[in-house]
Amino acid sequence: xxxxxxxxxxxxxxxxxxxxxxxxxxxxxxxxxxxxxxxxxxxxxxxxxxxxxxxxxxxxxxxxxxxxxxxxxxxxxxxxxxxxxxxxxxxxxxxxxxxxxxxxxxxxxxxxxxxxxxxxxxxxxxxxxxxxxxxxxxxxxxxxxxxxxxxxxxxxxxxxxxxxxxxxxxxxxxxxxxxxxxxxxxxxxxxxxxxxxxxxxxxxxxxxxxxxxxxxxxxxxxxxxxxxxxxxxxxxxxxxxxxxxxxxxxxxxxxxxxxxxxxxxxxxxxxxxxxxxxxxxxxxxxxxxxxxxxxxxxxxxxxxxxxxxxxxxxxxxxxxxxxxxxxxxxxxxxxxxxxxxxxxxxxxxxxxxxxxxxxxxxxxxxxxxxxxxxxxxxxxxxxxxxxxxxxxxxxxxxxxxxxxxxxxxxxxxxxxxxxxxxxxxxxxxxxxxxxxxxxxxxxxxxxxxxxxxxxxxxxxxxxxxxxxxxxxxxxxxxxxxxxxxxxxxxxxxx
Amino acid sequence: xxxxxxxxxxxxxxxxxxxxxxxxxxxxxxxxxxxxxxxxxxxxxxxxxxxxxxxxxxxxxxxxxxxxxxxxxxxxxxxxxxxxxxxxxxxxxxxxxxxxxxxxxxxxxxxxxxxxxxxxxxxxxxxxxxxxxxxxxxxxxxxxxxxxxxxxxxxxxxxxxxxxxxxxxxxxxxxxxxxxxxxxxxxxxxxxxxxxxxxxxxxxxxxxxxxxxxxxxxxxxxxxxxxxxxxxxxxxxxxxxxxxxxxxxxxxxxxxxxxxxxxxxxxxxxxxxxxxxxxxxxxxxxxxxxxxxxxxxxxxxxxxxxxxxxxxxxxxxxxxxxxxxxxxxx
Numbered sequence: 150x151x152x153x154x155x156x157x158x159x160x161x162x163x164x165x166x167x168x169x170x171x172x173x174x175x176x177x178x179x180x181x182x183x184x185x186x187x188x189x190x191x192x193x194x195x196x197x198x199x200x201x202x203x204x205x206x207x208x209x210x211x212x213x214x215x216x217x218x219x220x221x222x223x224x225x226x227x228x229x230x231x232x233x234x235x236x237x238x239x240x241x242x243x244x245x246x247x248x249x250x251x252x253x254x255x256x257x258x259x260x261x262x263x264x265x266x267x268x269x270x271x272x273x274x275x276x277x278x279x280x281x282x283x284x285x286x287x288x289x290x291x292x293x294x295x296x297x298x299x300x301x302x303x304x305x306x307x308x309x310x311x312x313x314x315x316x317x318x319x320x321x322x323x324x325x326x327x328x329x330x331x332x333x334x335x336x337x338x339x340x341x342x343x344x345x346x347x348x349x350x351x352x353x354x355x356x357x358x359x360x361x362x363x364x365x366x367x368x369x370x371x372x373x374x375x376x377x378x379x380x381x382x383x384x385x386x387x388x389x390x391x392x393x394x395x396x397x398x399x400x401x402x403x404x405x406x407x408x409x410x411x412x413x414x415x416x417x418x419x420x421x422x423x424x425x426x427x428x429x430x431x432x433x434x435x436x437x438x439x440x441x442x443x444x445x446x447x448x449x450x451x452x453x454x455x456x457x458x459x460x461x462x463x464x465x466x467x468x469x470x471x472x473x474x475x476x477x478x479x480x481x482x483x484x485x486x487x488x489x490x491x492x493x494x495x496x497x498x499x500x501x502x503x504x505x506x507x508x509x510x511x512x513x514x515x516x517x518x519x520x521x522x523x524x525x526x527x528x529x530x531x532x533x534x535x536x537x538x539x540x541x542x543x544x545x546x547x548x549x550x551x552x553x554x555x556x557x558x559x560x561x562x563x564x565x566x567x568x569x570x571x572x573x574x575x576x577x578x579x580x581x582x583x584x585x586x587x588x589x590x591x592x593x594x595x596x597x598x599x600x601x602x603x604x605x606x607x608x609x610x611x612x613x614x615x616x617x618x619x620x621x622x623x624x625x626x627x628x629x630x631x632x633x634x635x636x637x638x639x640x641x642x643x
Numbered sequence: 644x645x646x647x648x649x650x651x652x653x654x655x656x657x658x659x660x661x662x663x664x665x666x667x668x669x670x671x672x673x674x675x676x677x678x679x680x681x682x683x684x685x686x687x688x689x690x691x692x693x694x695x696x697x698x699x700x701x702x703x704x705x706x707x708x709x710x711x712x713x714x715x716x717x718x719x720x721x722x723x724x725x726x727x728x729x730x731x732x733x734x735x736x737x738x739x740x741x742x743x744x745x746x747x748x749x750x751x752x753x754x755x756x757x758x759x760x761x762x763x764x765x766x767x768x769x770x771x772x773x774x775x776x777x778x779x780x781x782x783x784x785x786x787x788x789x790x791x792x793x794x795x796x797x798x799x800x801x802x803x804x805x806x807x808x809x810x811x812x813x814x815x816x817x818x819x820x821x822x823x824x825x826x827x828x829x830x831x832x833x834x835x836x837x838x839x840x841x842x843x844x845x846x847x848x849x850x851x852x853x854x855x856x857x858x859x860x861x862x863x864x865x866x867x868x869x870x871x872x873x874x875x876x877x878x879x880x881x882x883x884x885x886x887x888x889x890x891x892x893x894x895x896x897x898x899x900x901x902x903x904x905x906x907x908x909x910x911x912x913x914x915x916x917x918x919x920x921x922x923x924x925x926x927x928x929x930x931x932x933x934x935x936x937x938x939x940x941x942x943x944x945x946x947x948x949x950x951x952x953x954x955x956x957x958x959x960x961x962x963x964x965x966x967x968x969x970x971x972x973x
Contacts, residue, residue, distance in 0.1 A: 472856065473860050490852060490853060490856050491853060494849070495916060496845065504859065507842060507843065515838065516837050516838060517837055517839045517842070
């Protein structure tokens with residue numbers, strides 16, 4: 150039995166009346182890749198902050214490298230070799246890569262003047278450790294997310310790190326970038342550095358980690374070797390619920406298409422897109438981040454009208470040049486970024502639900518029919534099981550999953566024929582994700598035409614009956630999801 | 644105590660202003676009771692605030708969208724100068740003018756408002772000019788035009804029937820200007836609270852981008868808002884005309900800042916998305932009371948009025964800070 154690098158046992162912490170961690174244990178072996186998973190609010194971030202000295206625990210023991218630790222300060226943690234790479238990376242955006250990397254060393258040396266040669270040397274050594282190629286004189290704000298992450302990793306490696314904690318490192322990365330990141334993680338492992346990898350994405354956990362620990366509601370639910378874990382167990386540990394992973398088969402598909410695209414083209418985004426969607430069907434559209442999939446959705450919703458080509462609704466050509474016209478044609482759009490495009494965060498849940506159908510909530514004399522408004526709000530809160538005590542509370546009071554339900558409710562209230570969803574479950578935890586899928590499937594069976602744009606392939610395969618793969622703005626291929634593997638789709642995407 | 648608290652929570656902007664108002668009234672009671680607490684004084688006040696009160700009401704709508712209207716004074720003077728020239732054109736310098744012609748005067752003011760507001764809205768909504776610049780430019784343009792029309796001097800030889808009527812009282816004691824103000828205020832209250840317009844306006848002010856994604860017709864909304872604002876301002880101009888019995892390019896030039904001050908004091912967030920007409924009206928009345936009260940003190944120069952207004956604004960913001968503090972630390 151190897152001695153553990155980090156051993157935390159029965160750790161407790163509470164903030165006011167909230168017991169953020171009730172009793173959790175976490176053991177990391179030297180040089181292993183350990184995955185910590187759990188839904189939002191389960192205490193993942195809290196335990197990191199305790200280990201790195203940001204919070205002080207209320208109870209329990211923590212050992213690092215065999216030594217018992219009473220109190221941990223952030224400096225202690227760094228000196229012991231614990232490095233955390235947060236989601237926002239904590240870099241200085243207005244400084245160059247070299248300056249960011251050398252800053253700590255330079256400050257520690259206590260010299261009053263900057264020695265630029267030294268700065269370059271330090272920086273070069275740092276990036277060389279992970280074979281990261283970058284222009285050292287470039288400002289950090291000009292880098293891509295993946296590059297910023299590499300800078301943060303390089304910086305973490307400069308002080309002899311023994312444990313690197315990565316807080317959801319793959320959230321903003323494309324598939325290619327994730328692959329590159331995983332290579333680096335494996336390389337760090339070879340050098341004997343332990344990695345604590347925080348994620349709630351199932352496939353990542355399986356792909357990269359040696360062992361795992363899962364938290365739920367501030368308690369440790371399971372820990373062990375990833376080899377013994379499977380999809381079902383993983384989801385069960387995360388949510389405490391069991392889900393069937395049945396592939397959805399639509400029951401109620403119309404013969405005639407409800408929406409047809411003919412040679413739709415938008416200069417610089419996509420070209421020659423043709424497909425049709427029938428009522429009751431869920432169509433998947435997938436592709437890389439810059440494949441033109443988002444622009445396509447925006448065109449169908451009138452926010453970026455296409456240059457040429459036709460959109461046919463119920464067989465007749467329609468003109469859609471703004472969202473109003475899209476809604477008049479009974480087409481709705483759940484945007485990619487819920488926070489900046491989908492919700493009025495500081496306004497009430499109720500207003501968020503009724504805003505798109507508001508013109509139908511007028512009395513004959515033009516006044517706002519408040520009674521009808523409240524009925525609608527009540528109906529949709531109940532129908533989509535939005536968890537709130539009072540719909541007059543602002544939307545910020547809800548979790549990601551519930552917020553996404555508000556956006557769904559907003560569109561369903563408009564009584565649509567076609568609903569386009571762009572990344573419907575990004576940043577939503579597994580339980581809510583499953584519920585949202587159920588809602589979409591139910592709606593399809595009630596006769597709604599649904600388009601899901603997503604690069605979450607299991608999501609696409611489970612819910613959609615057909616999938617279109619878009620590459621460089623063109624439809625590369627179309628598959629029946631019953632007869633396709635994830636790998637086939639990935640090959641077409643790249 | 645809890646009941647008081649819950650009332651305060653329900654409408655904190657208005658409550659804190661009422662609190663300040665009560666303190667001021669008590670202060671006046673002890674110092675200037677016999678001069679301040681007279682029917683005449685209250686009537687005078689009620690006749691004076693409608694001119695800038697109207698401008699503040701319009702500006703409030705723009706500010707709820709996250710914008711601003713700096714062209715209120717220019718619009719007001721343009722409306723009053725155009726009205727005066729119309730009266731001179733039809734009835735000469737002496738008159739007499741039938742009082743029913745006032746309807747035409749109002750129509751001119753409303754038209755002026757519609758034109759100015761449409762241009763503002765066009766610049767902001769269609770060309771994407773920031774509201775603060777679009778309306779500032781508009782204000783300069785209108786003031787410049789007014790100076791060109793009048794050669795910069797006051798125009799005072801025109802039939803006075805309109806001015807006499809609106810500077811007078813209804814039933815002997817209710818200022819007619821106050822009635823105009825109340826009618827407009829009720830209309831705006833109705834738009835905000837009883838029509839879908841109010842909800843759309845607040846949501847647009849919270850996040851214009853999401854509003855677009857939600858299918859709100861943002862162009863129509865902005866046109867409606869800026870036109871309403873300019874019409875309010877033009878009516879304010881008519882009230883100014885009635886007060887001064889003359890029109891000039893630079894009357895009421897400090898009303899722009901005053902209108903904005905009143906709107907912010909009334910609890911409208913300059914970032915948009917939040918605001919109630921009750922708060923703004925309370926602010927209008929409060930400031931008038933303070934101004935009028937100060938004028939009762941012989942030894943205090945009227946120059947202090949500006950100073951005190953600034954102090955009241957800051958005081959209101961401080962009360963706001965302390966009343967919200969326990970909430971945020973929980």
